Amino acid sequence: LQKKWTGVDIPSAQYGGRHAVTMLPGGGIGPELMHYVREIFRFVGAPVDFETIEIDPSTEGNDDLDYAITSIKRNGVAIKGNIETKSQGLDEVSRNVAIRNELDLFVNVVHCRSYPGIPSRHKNIDVVLIRQNTDGEYAMLEHESVRGVVESMKVVTVENAERVARYAFEYARQNNRKKVTTIHKANIMKLSDGLFLDVAKAVHKEYPEIEHNNMIIDNTCMQLVSNPHQFDVMNMTNLYGTIVSNVICGLIGGAGLLSGANYGDHFAIFEPGTRNTGTAIAGKNIANPVAMISASTDMLNHLGHKDHARAINEAIYETVVNDGIRTPDVGGSASSTDVVENILKILSKKRVNW
Ligand code: ATP
Numbered sequence: 001l002q003k004k005w006t007g008v009d010i011p012s013a014q015y016g017g018r019h020a021v022t023m024l025p026g027g028g029i030g031p032e033l034m035h036y037v038r039e040i041f042r043f044v045g046a047p048v049d050f051e052t053i054e055i056d057p058s059t060e061g062n063d064d065l066d067y068a069i070t071s072i073k074r075n076g077v078a079i080k081g082n083i084e085t086k087s088q089g090l091d092e093v094s095r096n097v098a099i100r101n102e103l104d105l106f107v108n109v110v111h112c113r114s115y116p117g118i119p120s121r122h123k124n125i126d127v128v129l130i131r132q133n134t135d136g137e138y139a140m141l142e143h144e145s146v147r148g149v150v151e152s153m154k155v156v157t158v159e160n161a162e163r164v165a166r167y168a169f170e171y172a173r174q175n176n177r178k179k180v181t182t183i184h185k186a187n188i189m190k191l192s193d194g195l196f197l198d199v200a201k202a203v204h205k206e207y208p209e210i211e212h213n214n215m216i217i218d219n220t221c222m223q224l225v226s227n228p229h230q231f232d233v234m235n236m237t238n239l240y241g242t243i244v245s246n247v248i249c250g251l252i253g254g255a256g257l258l259s260g261a262n263y264g265d266h267f268a269i270f271e272p273g274t275r276n277t278g279t280a281i282a283g284k285n286i287a288n289p290v291a292m293i294s295a296s297t298d299m300l301n302h303l304g305h306k307d308h309a310r311a312i313n314e315a316i317y318e319t320v321v322n323d324g325i326r327t328p329d330v331g332g333s334a335s336s337t338d339v340v341e342n343i344l345k346i347l348s349k350k351r352v353n354w
């Protein structure tokens with residue numbers, strides 16, 4: 001092991017202290033949620049200018065995608081909805097995965113925290129999911145070796161396993177967390193998951209004050225449903241990460257609440273934690289805007305605009321918890337715009353020295 005985690009580059013502000021950020025609304029509910037983000041940022045005077053790029057999933061070429069990647073490379077930061085992968089054709093690559101791979105966003109972080117008052121199976125969940133974001137089962141290397149026999153490659157490298165494990169332990173150290181649990185299936189996938197686990201154990205040696213244990217993915221799902229409070233920080237490969245994040249988001253209140261962040265050494269993308277498109281609820285004014293607005297405050301924090309982020313986060317919390325203004329997915333009857341208007345109302349009363 002060699003790599004030391006030095007953190008993500010933070011882009012410097014431009015004229016007037018403003019940041020340029022790439023906005024990829026994606027499909028389904030993405031565009032309406034981005035509209036709310038823009039509205040709130042305008043209202044609080046957040047010093048951010050969005051460069052919006054629509055990626056049309058029905059187009060054949062990759063011009064939109066290339067343009068989006070160039071824009072993120074220029075700006076360093078993006079906020080993103082989910083981009084649909086329309087065709088099932090073999091040569092059709094998920095643009096979401098392509099963006100993460102091209103920008104080497106090796107880690108996905110989802111902080112799963114319960115909101116008091118939202119109907120859920122367990123209260124007071126507070127778990128941080130750290131997921132390998134670029135290889136593992138998402139290597140997209142599949143082929144039909146002979147007719148009727150398909151092979152799919154799961155790629156685990158020491159380099160990426162180390163980067164994600166180091167991120168997990170460093171996160172635990174810096175955020176006063178006590179334990180990291182590495183999730184795997186090394187009893188069956190002895191080489192690939194075995195390597196992921198061995199690397200995590202080796203990285204742990206540099207973090208003796210933090211407890212490290214490991215758990216098999218199937219048992220993890222059962223333990224999450226029965227006793228999620230035993231988990232603190234979780235470190236896992238790509239596919240297990242998407243399963244576990246959906247389980248925990250379901251335990252807390254569904255797809256509309258939690259945000260997720262994707263980091264590499266140079267770039268960062270912020271998005272809803274479970275990356276849903278929400279095609280069926282688009283345009284109905286019922287999508288929960290909280291996950292995307294939380295993604296936007298994660299982004300403000302990343303850029304150093306902490307006062308704006310704190311004020312918006314407090315307004316979200318007051319709206320959902322104190323005022324009980326919630327969309328139907330979390331047991332309420334409010335519309336998306338009711339939630340956003342209440343957030344704006346609370347923000348208008350705050351006296352913040354931006
Ligand atoms: P698809 O590509 O078909 O849209 P998906 O994997 O992106 O599928 P969705 O079906 O979009 O997943 O989302 C899963 C579930 O979560 C759906 O019931 C959807 O309505 C719900 N959901 C996703 N985002 C939100 C949100 N912001 N507010 C409320 N419900 C949401």
